[in-house]
Amino acid sequence: MSPRPDVTEDLVVSARVVVPAAELLERFSRSSGPGGQGVNTADSRVELSLDVAGTTSLPPDLRARALDRLGPRLVDGVLTVVAAEHRRQLDNRRAARRRLAQVLREATAPPARRRRPTRPTRASVERRLRGKEQRARLKRTRRRPGSGDQT
Template sequence: MPDDLVVTDGWAIPAGDLHERFSRSSGPGGQGVNTTDSRVELSYDVTRAPARVRARLLDRLAGRLVDGVLTVTASEHRAQLDNRRAARERLAEVLRRAAAPPPRKRRPTRPTRGSQERRIAEKKRRGETKRGRQGRYDA
């Protein structure tokens, strides 16, 4: 899988910037799991990201970075190639979410007169219901 990792339309990570490490998966699988290095750790140095997204990535991924490096793992498939694909997709998704611009601020609004009147009317109805229950169970 020597091709670049496409994160967004305008941003692709060169294959040389990704570092893969393989190890044995855990869990059931018998001999297969004990002999094949199918688990994949994919690492990317976030400090090498384009300047336009680097600060946002470093800020949003601060809890996941170790010395500026983001690592994702994949071991859910039996084949190493499938785990490599899964790790690349997972890394791209994490970077895509972290690089996304922040949502626009909510513009404060006021409740409409009709909604206020409906709320007050419902409160009055509820109060009447409760008032009607008073003294019902006196012995």
């Protein structure tokens, strides 16, 4: 197998999630930006879409998590990523597949563990206060004589 993923293969998101190539929709259009004579004729920009709401490749629990996390990015349940940074259409197709896999990986990742609040130890509180006292003492020694606090 080649080191670069083929654009006609299934999209491997994680060990648990593989999106069949048949569920991916690619659209091509002209890219903006530099490219010389070819920029006006080559359809190198790629839009890769996946119907997250209707896909069979995501287990129900992961689909619900993805729909919740990707809510603002979805249009009628469809996630679309765009790649137009390369001059070659094939490179943009590969970039779009990588980007879609990354977005899906992040959207289906398990939630982070909740932080358990802890209290500082007595020793750490004392060290902090000692440090503050030393700093205050140092700053007091830098003052001009006679310009102290007279209240």
